[in-house]
Amino acid sequence: MNWITNYVRxxxxxxxxxxxxxxxxxxxxxxxxxxxFHRELAENHNVCTNCDHHLAISxxxxxxxxxxxxxxxxxxxPEPIADPLHFRDQKKYPERMRAAQKTTGxxxxxxxxxxxxxxxxxxxxxxxxxxxxxxxxxxxxxxxxAGAERAVKLKRPFVLFSAAxxxxxxxxxxxxxQMPRTTIAVEMLKEAGLPYIVVLTHPTTGxxxxxxxxxxxxxxxxxxxxxxxxxxxxxxQTIREKLPEGFQRSEYLLDHGMLDxxxxxxxxxxxxxxxxxxxxxxxxxxxxxLPKPEEAKAGTPAPETAEAAKKxxxx
Amino acid sequence: xxxLEFEKPLxxxxxxxxxxxxxxxxxxxxxxxxxxxxxxxxxxxxxxDLYKNLxxxxxxxxxxxxxxxxxxxxxxxxxxxxxxxxxxxxxxxxHAIMGGLARLNDQPVVVIGQEKGSDTKTRIERNFGMARxxxxxxxxxxxxxxxxxxxxxxxxxxTPGAYPGKGAEERGQSEAIAxxxxxxxxxxxxxxxxxxGEGGSGGAVALATANRVAMLEHSIYSVIxxxxxxxxxxxxxxxxxxxxxxxxxxxxDLLKLGVIDRIITxxxxxxxxxxxxxIKAVGKELAAMLKDLSGRKPADLVKDRRQKFLAMGEKGLxx
Numbered sequence: 001m002n003w004i005t006n007y008v009r010x011x012x013x014x015x016x017x018x019x020x021x022x023x024x025x026x027x028x029x030x031x032x033x034x035x036x037f038h039r040e041l042a043e044n045h046n047v048c049t050n051c052d053h054h055l056a057i058s059x060x061x062x063x064x065x066x067x068x069x070x071x072x073x074x075x076x077x078p079e080p081i082a083d084p085l086h087f088r089d090q091k092k093y094p095e096r097m098r099a100a101q102k103t104t105g106x107x108x109x110x111x112x113x114x115x116x117x118x119x120x121x122x123x124x125x126x127x128x129x130x131x132x133x134x135x136x137x138x139x140x141x142x143x144x145x146a147g148a149e150r151a152v153k154l155k156r157p158f159v160l161f162s163a164a165x166x167x168x169x170x171x172x173x174x175x176x177x178q179m180p181r182t183t184i185a186v187e188m189l190k191e192a193g194l195p196y197i198v199v200l201t202h203p204t205t206g207x208x209x210x211x212x213x214x215x216x217x218x219x220x221x222x223x224x225x226x227x228x229x230x231x232x233x234x235x236x237q238t239i240r241e242k243l244p245e246g247f248q249r250s251e252y253l254l255d256h257g258m259l260d261x262x263x264x265x266x267x268x269x270x271x272x273x274x275x276x277x278x279x280x281x282x283x284x285x286x287x288x289x290l291p292k293p294e295e296a297k298a299g300t301p302a303p304e305t306a307e308a309a310k311k312x313x314x315x
Numbered sequence: 316x317x318x319l320e321f322e323k324p325l326x327x328x329x330x331x332x333x334x335x336x337x338x339x340x341x342x343x344x345x346x347x348x349x350x351x352x353x354x355x356x357x358x359x360x361x362x363x364d365l366y367k368n369l370x371x372x373x374x375x376x377x378x379x380x381x382x383x384x385x386x387x388x389x390x391x392x393x394x395x396x397x398x399x400x401x402x403x404x405x406x407x408x409x410h411a412i413m414g415g416l417a418r419l420n421d422q423p424v425v426v427i428g429q430e431k432g433s434d435t436k437t438r439i440e441r442n443f444g445m446a447r448x449x450x451x452x453x454x455x456x457x458x459x460x461x462x463x464x465x466x467x468x469x470x471x472x473x474t475p476g477a478y479p480g481k482g483a484e485e486r487g488q489s490e491a492i493a494x495x496x497x498x499x500x501x502x503x504x505x506x507x508x509x510x511x512g513e514g515g516s517g518g519a520v521a522l523a524t525a526n527r528v529a530m531l532e533h534s535i536y537s538v539i540x541x542x543x544x545x546x547x548x549x550x551x552x553x554x555x556x557x558x559x560x561x562x563x564x565x566x567x568d569l570l571k572l573g574v575i576d577r578i579i580t581x582x583x584x585x586x587x588x589x590x591x592x593x594i595k596a597v598g599k600e601l602a603a604m605l606k607d608l609s610g611r612k613p614a615d616l617v618k619d620r621r622q623k624f625l626a627m628g629e630k631g632l633x634x
Contacts, residue, residue, distance in 0.1 A: 084572070084631035085563045089548035138628045145625070167516075167538045169548060172562045173574050176538040179517060180524040180624045183496050187621075207538070209489035210477075210517040215497060229489040229517070230479030238479050248484060256485045 029053055045265045054202060054222050054265055058104065059111035059126035062161060066124065066269055072115030075123065077108075077146045080138035085172050093170040100131045109134050109164070110143035114150060118273040118285040123151040126161040129203070134164035136208050137171050141178030144212055148185035148196075157195040157276045162213040166206020175207075182212040195279040197272060200227050200250070200259070218275055220261045220268070221250035227258075316588075319376045325365065328358045362584045369533060371559040375541055377533040378512050379475075382587035384594055385444075386413060386428035386471045389511065392591075393598040394419055394426055400460075402453060406486060409450030411442045411478070414457045419469065420602055425461035427454050427522060428471030431512070444513075445478035448491035451521050455491075455498045458506075467505040467605055470522040475540065477518035492521045499524035500620055503613025507604040509579070509597055510534045510566075511586075526620050527604040529577040530566035531593070533585050536575070537564035563632060573630045577604075 026035045031053035040049055045065055046057040057065075064070040087093040101107060109131035114123045125147040127134045144160070151158040167175035189196045198216030200209075203226035210229055221227060228248035236243060246252045250262045263271050273285045318326040332354035339347040369377065377383075390397050394417035401408040414427035429446060432438035461468045477488055499506060499522070508525035514536030523536075530536060539547075541559035546552040569575045579600045586593035608616065 080628050081631045084628065085561070086632065087561050089544075089558070089561060141628070169539055169544050169562070172538055173536060173564065173569055173572060174628050176516060176520060177574060177624065177627045179493075179520045180496055180500065181627065183493065183500055183524075184621050184624060186497065187500055207517050207520075210492040210521075211496060212493075214487075214490040214493040228484050229477065229492070230484065234479045235481060235484065239481055241481075243481060247481070256487075258487050258490060 027055070029055070047265050052223070052264070054224065056129055056163075056202070057265075058130065059106070059128050059161070062126050063111065063113050063115070063124065066117055067113070067115035068117060068119060072113040072124075075112040075114055075146055075150045077110075077112060077139065077143045080142055083170075084138070084174055085170070087170040087172065089170075096132060096170065104128055104131045106131060108139040108143070109137065110140045112143050112147040112150070114154065114156070117269050117276075120273050120276055120282070120285060121154065121156050122159050122272075122276065123147050123154065123156050124159045124161070127163045127201075127208075129163040129165075129201075132168065132170075133166075134162075134208075135166060135168035136164055136175055136178045136182075136211075137168040138174055138178065140164075140168075141181045144178075144182040145185045145188075148188045151194055152188055152192045155192070155194065157197065157280060158189055159197045159199065159272060159276075160212065160216070161199045161201055162204040162208055163201045164204055164206070164208040164213075166208055179207050179211040183215065186212055186215045195276055197275065199263075199268065199272075201225050203227070205229065205231065217279070218261075219259045220263050220271070221253065221259050222265055222268075223250055223262055225250045227253055317380070317382055319373070319380065321373050321376070322365065325358055325361050328354055328361065332358065359583075362588075366533075366584055370556075371535075371562070371565050372541065372556040374533050374565050375535055375555075375559055377585045377587070378535045380512075380585065380587045381433070382590075383512055384586055384590040385433060386430040386473055386511065387433075388590060389471055389594055389597060390417065390426055390428070392594045393601070394424075395421075397426070400453075400457060403449040403456060405449070405452060407447075407449045409442075409447050409453060410440050411444055411446040411474070412450035412454055414454060416466075419598075419605070422467070422605070424467045424469050424605075425457050426469045426471070427457055428511075429474040429518075429522070431473060442478060444474045445476060446474065446518060447478050447480065447483045448486045448488050451477075451491035451495040454522060455495050458498045458502050461504055462502040465504055467507070467608070468502065468525075469601060469605075470506070470508040470525065472508060472510045472514050472519045472523050472536075473512035474515045474518045475513055476515035477521075489517075492517050495521035496524050500624075501617065503616055505605060505608035505611070505616060506620070507601065507608070509600065510536050510575070511597065515540065524620070524624065526608055526616060526623065527577070528575045529579055529597075529600050529604065530569065530575050531579050531586060531597070532566055532581040534566055535564045536566075536569055537562050568632060571630065571632055573627060 032051035431444035432441035541555035582589035
């Protein structure tokens with residue numbers, strides 16, 4: 001109504017919520033306690049330079065590091081109806097949504113993009129644990145479906161980075177129904193004969209592991225990621241005994257035959273490329289000669305089709 | 316008869332009527348039938364009233380009622396020639412999920428469902444209806460069998476959830492559930508499902524990703540138990556009543572949301588008060604759902620299932 005509410009207040013708010021400048025230039029490694037400088041940490045894919053602990057990485061940061069030259073374009077996700085149950089716990093669901101949007105700078109818990117990795121065209125989706133625990137909402141379900149449909153349309157493999165506590169309780173049964181819905185997305189890829197690779201990141205549990213995150217043609221996990229169906233506390237209460245060291249961690253799952261590989265974040269891009277190019281019958285990729293993100297942004301964009309991508313690799 | 320907490324006033328009246336009659340049996344010439352009948356009437360009215368508008372938390376209690384007919388009761392009463400088929404061929408036989416070949420109104424089908432057990436011994440044997448990976452892998456195997464021999468699949472869902480155990484995790488509980496849901500989506504035969512009590516999260520979805528899903532009037536189907544939801548979102552498991560309300564887990568709300576297709580009316584005072592009537596109503600609905608899908612081509616059935624789930628979420632609820 002007046003210039004204070006319309007102009008001054010938003011300006012002040014935007015000054016405080018500006019995200020480009022990190023509030024704290026140092027991050028403490030939750031594992032070894034080392035103080036890590038933000039730039040060094042970012043250059044190391046948010047992996048502790050001292051102990052190799054994999055810290056959380058946002059989908060956008062991950063994609064920037066993953067795609068050649070940091071170039072990718074977002075795949076549009078159909079918007080579901082907001083707050084279908086008018087859910088309210090101690091806070092209203094829309095309030096929780098707004099808070100999550102503010103802290104992450106993203107509209108929802110999953111980002112879908114297309115681009116190239118080592119000149120190999122893919123569609124990728126990444127889940128954001130910082131956004132309401134990465135929980136599987138109708139939007140997340142739509143994102144997985146949109147990613148799969150886009151992959152089928154472009155005849156590209158689909159790579160999904162999971163991170164979630166489970167289905168979103170605030171969407172009740174509709175959160176749960178994303179289990180069959182996302183499984184349909186996996187079926188679309190299967191029918192189209194396209195590879196679907198899941199990279200499980202810390203943590204992936206509940207309805208997400210019990211649907212699309214465990215249905216990959218190849219299952220890779222980042223080191224020491226918590227992966228499971230039920231929470232450790234619930235299990236301990238149920239069976240009344242202490243769980244073994246490393247229970248539900250990547251290496252434990254690998255030992256129990258539940259994963260194909262545990263791979264360090266810095267090796268993921270090359271490993272995904274290698275696997276995907278073999279699964280799709282392409283020639284080996286030429287690695288390590290790609291432009292840095294700064295140059296790529298200024299220079300030529302990455303080639304768009306599979307044919308275009310093959311050529312430099314062969315040459 | 317086990318009375319639920321909210322049925323206590325009813326228990327009192329029914330108890331009084333019973334006492335009166337017992338007294339009359341002991342002392343000759345005493346006629347109490349008029350008073351007792353009045354009490355009966357009062358009890359019947361109260362029962363009707365109580366069950367007319369059960370709040371979601373009361374629905375949860377009814378859905379979990381120990382006297383409710385369970386999977387085994389339905390299979391024994393509605394199916395003939397039930398031939399249980401056991402094991403996942405990898406690790407074990409899971410008694411939390413029963414299944415096998417059977418005939419429903421003479422038509423051969425594969426029937427699968429979670430069984431909670433009816434006394435201490437059978438409850439332990441059935442692990443309270445909480446399946447381990449082997450249970451879901453057995454279900455996958457049975458659905459494959461049904462698919463190969465073109466038999467419809469009937470699933471009866473009643474589980475607090477998949478079992479949260481050490482071994483279950485080690486043997487891939489989540490993978491087993493995911494594959495089971497995937498199998499539901501892939502088979503080219505009719506798949507129909509009834510939630511007969513508790514539809515507990517992923518453990519229920521794995522069997523309920525069906526062409527048609529019906530729910531008994533007082534059954535529930537939820538992403539998480541109200542207790543679990545309350546302890547996470549309210550940081551207090553005692554707030555389950557509010558959580559049950561917020562989760563919209565009743566058959567009535569799920570029908571409005573387009574998540575289920577039909578509601579099966581229960582006898583007055585819930586399925587636990589008249590098992591036979593409840594079982595009969597479920598049998599009628601199963602026959603109707605099967606008839607509805609008969610003659611459809613395999614590809615058509617797969618497509619029907621996909622479209623059903625892809626369309627979910629288009630409808631919300633009023634505040």
